[in-house]
Amino acid sequence: xxxxxxxxxxxxxxxxxxxxxxxxxxxxxxxxxxxxxxxxxxxxxxxxxxxxxxxxxxxxxxxxxxxxxxxxxxxxxxxxxxxxxxxxxxxxxxxxxxxxxxxxxxxxxxxxxxxxxxxxxxxxxxxxxxxxxxxxxxxxxxxxxxxxxxxxxxxxxxxxxxxxxxxxxxxxxxxxxxxxxxxxxxxxxxxxxxxxxxxxxxxxxxxxxxxxxxxxxxxxxxxxxxxxxxxxxxxxxxxxxxxxxxxxxxxxxxxxxxxxxxxxxxxxxxxxxxxxxxxxxxxxxxxxxxxxxxxxxxxxxxxxxxxxxxxxxxxxxxxxxxxxxxxxxxxxx
Amino acid sequence: xxxxxxxxxxxxxxxxxxxxxxxxxxxxxxxxxxxxxxxxxxxxxxxxxxxxxxxxxxxxxxxxxxxxxxxxxxxxxxxxxxxxxxxxxxxxxxxxxxxxxxxxxxxxxxxxxxxxxxxxxxxxxxxxxxxxxxxxxxxxxxxxxxxxxxxxxxxxxxxxxxxxxxxxxxxxxxxxxxxxxxxxxxxxxxxxxxxxxxxxxxxxxxxxxxxxxxxxxxxxxxxxxxxxxxxxxxxxxxxxxxxxxxxxxxxxxxxxxxxxxxxxxxxxxxxxxxxxxxxxxxxxxxxxxxxxxxxxxxxxxxxxxxxxxxxxxxxxxxxxxxxxxxxxxxxxx
Numbered sequence: 001x002x003x004x005x006x007x008x009x010x011x012x013x014x015x016x017x018x019x020x021x022x023x024x025x026x027x028x029x030x031x032x033x034x035x036x037x038x039x040x041x042x043x044x045x046x047x048x049x050x051x052x053x054x055x056x057x058x059x060x061x062x063x064x065x066x067x068x069x070x071x072x073x074x075x076x077x078x079x080x081x082x083x084x085x086x087x088x089x090x091x092x093x094x095x096x097x098x099x100x101x102x103x104x105x106x107x108x109x110x111x112x113x114x115x116x117x118x119x120x121x122x123x124x125x126x127x128x129x130x131x132x133x134x135x136x137x138x139x140x141x142x143x144x145x146x147x148x149x150x151x152x153x154x155x156x157x158x159x160x161x162x163x164x165x166x167x168x169x170x171x172x173x174x175x176x177x178x179x180x181x182x183x184x185x186x187x188x189x190x191x192x193x194x195x196x197x198x199x200x201x202x203x204x205x206x207x208x209x210x211x212x213x214x215x216x217x218x219x220x221x222x223x224x225x226x227x228x229x230x231x232x233x234x235x236x237x238x239x240x241x242x243x244x245x246x247x248x249x250x251x252x253x254x255x256x257x258x259x260x261x262x263x264x265x266x267x268x269x270x271x272x273x274x275x276x277x278x279x280x281x282x283x284x285x286x287x288x289x290x291x292x293x294x295x296x297x298x299x300x301x302x303x304x305x306x307x308x309x310x311x312x313x314x315x316x317x318x319x320x321x322x323x324x325x326x327x328x329x330x331x332x333x
Numbered sequence: 334x335x336x337x338x339x340x341x342x343x344x345x346x347x348x349x350x351x352x353x354x355x356x357x358x359x360x361x362x363x364x365x366x367x368x369x370x371x372x373x374x375x376x377x378x379x380x381x382x383x384x385x386x387x388x389x390x391x392x393x394x395x396x397x398x399x400x401x402x403x404x405x406x407x408x409x410x411x412x413x414x415x416x417x418x419x420x421x422x423x424x425x426x427x428x429x430x431x432x433x434x435x436x437x438x439x440x441x442x443x444x445x446x447x448x449x450x451x452x453x454x455x456x457x458x459x460x461x462x463x464x465x466x467x468x469x470x471x472x473x474x475x476x477x478x479x480x481x482x483x484x485x486x487x488x489x490x491x492x493x494x495x496x497x498x499x500x501x502x503x504x505x506x507x508x509x510x511x512x513x514x515x516x517x518x519x520x521x522x523x524x525x526x527x528x529x530x531x532x533x534x535x536x537x538x539x540x541x542x543x544x545x546x547x548x549x550x551x552x553x554x555x556x557x558x559x560x561x562x563x564x565x566x567x568x569x570x571x572x573x574x575x576x577x578x579x580x581x582x583x584x585x586x587x588x589x590x591x592x593x594x595x596x597x598x599x600x601x602x603x604x605x606x607x608x609x610x611x612x613x614x615x616x617x618x619x620x621x622x623x624x625x626x627x628x629x630x631x632x633x634x635x636x637x638x639x640x641x642x643x644x645x646x647x648x649x650x651x652x653x654x655x656x657x658x659x660x661x662x663x664x665x666x
Contacts, residue, residue: 003419004435006509015509017435022412079355081643081651086336094539095528097560102337102350153642161641172643176339176348180648183512195428206427227430280646301645308494309486310414310505312634313613315513318414 007228010191011199012183016228016317023320026329029232029304031273038116038165046078047110047166059107060136062129072129073110074137080106081172088146088175105141105173109133115166119156120269122167128258130169134281135254137171138247142286147173149181149285152246157276159303177285185284185294192293198242200295213327216263220256223264225323225330232305232321233272233330235264237298245289246281246296261298267333268302276303340561343524344532345516349561349650356653359662362565362637364606371449371498379411380443380499392440393469395462405462406443407470413439414505421479421508438474438506442466448499452489453602455500461591463502467614468587470504471580475619480506482514482618485579490609492636510618518617518627525626531575533628546660549596553589556597558656558663565654566605566663568597568633575628577617582629594631600666601635609636 002020009016046054049069060074076083082104092098111119111130119127134152141150154169155162191199204222207214215223215235223237237260239253249257268277278301284294311317335353342349379387382402393407409416415437425431444452444463452460467485474483487502488495524532537555540547548556548568556570570593572586582590601610611634617627644650 004413004415006415006433006435006507008431010429010431013512015507015511017414019412019414020435022414079352080337081350081352081355082337082339094543096343096536096539098341098343099560100339102339102353149647151643151646153646155641159639161639170643172647174339174348174647174649176649178348178648179346179516203429206429210427227432278640278642278645280642282646299646301642303639306492306494306636307611307640308488309611309613309634310484310503312611313484313486313615313632314482314505314507315511316507316509 009226009228009230010203011187012180013187014228014230014315014317016230016319018228018322019318019320020322023322023325024232026233026271026321026326029272029275029302029321031275035274040114040116042115042166045115045164045166047073047164047168048115049113055108060133062133069113071113071126072133074133075108075110077106077108077170082106082174084144084146100175103146103175105144105147105171107137107171109137109169109171111167111169117167119154119167120265120274122262124258124262127262128255131254131258131261134169134171135247135249138245138283141171141173142245142247142289144173146175147286148177149174150247150283152281154279156278157303159276160278181282181285184282185288188294189291198292198295200238200297201240201242204238204240212324215267215327215330216260218256218260220253221260223260225327227323229319229321229323229326230317231301231319233268233302233326234323235268235300235330237261237264237300238295239297242292242295244284244291244294244296245286246283247289249296264300267330268300271330271333272302272304277301278303342559342561342563343536344520345513346520347561347563347648347650349563349652351561351655352651352653353655356655356658357565359566359604359654359659362605362608362635362654364608368607373447373449375448375499378448378497378499380406380497380501381448382446388441393466395466402446404446404459405466407466408441408443410439410441410503415439415507417477417479433508436479436508438477438480438504440470440504442470442502442504444500444502450500452487452500453598453607455595457591457595460595461588464587464591464594467502467504468580468582471578471616474504474506475578475580475622477506479508480619481510482507483616485614487612489611490636492609493611514615514618517615518621521627522624531625531628533571533630534573534575537571537573545657548600548660548663549593551589551593553586554593556593558660560656562652562654562656562659563650564634564652565637566601566635566659567656568601568663570594570597570631570633572628572630575625577624577627577629578619578622579614579616579629580622597633600663601633604663604666605635605637610634611636
């Protein structure tokens with residue numbers, strides 16, 4: 001029956017209420033329902049082998065020389081949120097309504113040919129392929145002059161906003177740097193100016209030194225539940241070699257990351273009974289990607305609770321889990 | 334098959350993608366399932382008459398002199414996110430982890446004694462009582478020196494984050510002004526400095542003049558779907574007499590607002606088949622509530638879609654409805 005605590009996310013200067021009186025034990029967040037069993041192949045699935053013509057133009061494919069078929073495929077999104085062409089010139093109406101064409105790129109990474117192989121249960125080798133495809137597409141997209149920010153993300157399950165069950169993730173390149181990213185970048189720049197080090201690297205090394213919120217650590221990565229976790233079991237993966245852009249990760253780092261991502265997703269799968277989740281890989285704006293101030297990182301958000309009116313209205317998240325407890329729970333799995 | 338459009342929310346300078354290729358018709362957003370029928374009284378419900386001892390201290394009650402019982406009750410939240418006492422002095426650990434005690438106030442407005450009377454089906458008189466209770470508690474809370482922002486909100490249905498089905502809404506007073514509110518206030522101040530008028534008033538009067546996104550208009554209020562609606566059917570109610578604080582609304586305005594809220598909630602109930610929703614009444618920070626730059630307003634967010642990874646990562650919302658179409662749909666109901 002402690003008092004709640006208000007904590008600040010230093011990367012965005014947003015406040016989060018850690019609601020101790022309402023706090024649940026980590027195991028209480030586990031998913032209650034089971035999921036329907038999926039077939040290994042679905043004739044109507046655009047991502048299944050043999051149905052390649054159901055997706056728009058193929059952009060990238062990884063296949064084995066000796067074997068038929070493919071391991072990973074990247075295609076254009078059939079219903080793109082943004083697409084190339086059009087103009088980024090702003091139109092202003094009545095001094096109040098600013099808009100531009102929906103210019104950008106929206107691609108889908110089909111993570112596996114198997115309809116029922118979910119990412120949490122993939123081998124590290126398969127995940128390494130996916131990460132390599134992310135990097136390859138990230139670096140191709142940033143060549144386009146209209147691209148200002150590239151977001152790599154995954155939606156798993158209906159609560160995370162997906163309708164297609166065949167395992168996939170997505171990249172969207174936007175022609176604007178949104179305010180949310182500018183804030184993160186400005187905060188990190190100010191920290192760098194003041195302290196002389198990368199904020200994300202400092203955060204990760206403090207999490208290692210206290211270990212209260214640490215989930216795991218490898219040669220190249222630190223995984224933890226942040227001090228001001230916005231939602232229960234929010235999980236961050238930060239590279240030890242701070243680096244503004246995911247596009248500049250080394251092959252050695254990607255191989256390690258595949259193992260890390262596999263372990264973390266498996267912990268979430270096991271500890272929370274295969275919940276819906278999103279993850280997102282944030283990089284600095286393309287124009288800032290050679291600066292040392294920011295580091296790319298992965299945030300995994302299991303979708304365990306709903307946003308309430310207070311959070312929508314104030315921008316202050318209300319978290320009913322203690323990151324120190326959820327991290328210990330994950331560490332011990 | 335138009336191209337998407339990227340629109341800017343002028344009140345926060347956030348971008349929203351209006352995804353035209355994925356856009357659904359307004360009627361396609363309607364809720365599919367029916368809701369379980371509720372009893373008029375539930376013996377285990379802390380908000381039902383006769384169970385008053387199940388809630389912590391009563392703060393406010395509206396009752397008829399001639400009749401037994403009550404119409405509206407305000408109580409402390411039994412599991413408060415924040416509560417009075419404690420200190421707002423910031424604690425900083427390792428220069429990275431800032432926190433303070435969970436100081437604040439968290440109250441619940443029980444909107445009706447009837448267990449099964451939902452707000453969307455209340456008479457205007459009942460809604461006027463609820464609005465009066467909001468104003469009364471708002472003005473009481475702002476007397477506390479630690480209170481910096483007061484958010485009034487309602488969660489209706491499990492997707493909106495509520496567990497108690499008996500109709501209620503809530504107030505939270507926070508000891509900090511969150512960044513999200515500071516941004517809104519700064520944007521409105523800059524607009525006022527440049528243009529010499531209140532941004533919210535200008536927005537509302539432009540929506541009246543074009544009428545493309547208008548839902549309804551009364552003597553004191555304008556209701557519309559904003560140009561850069563973040564989610565389908567996001568609905569704004571703005572007072573014609575711009576006013577920083579909801580606490581300063583007049584009794585005449587509240588009476589009109591009761592009719593407006595009743596109409597709008599009924600349109601949402603009818604047109605979208607009784608969906609889950611949140612609404613939030615935003616006021617300026619308490620310390621700024623006598624300034625003309627900002628206006629309090631209500632945002633209603635039907636919970637029709639889920640946030641996807643791209644939105645979480647970039648802060649850019651992806652809206653699959655056209656506000657011009659959804660507003661027309663609502664206007665015509």
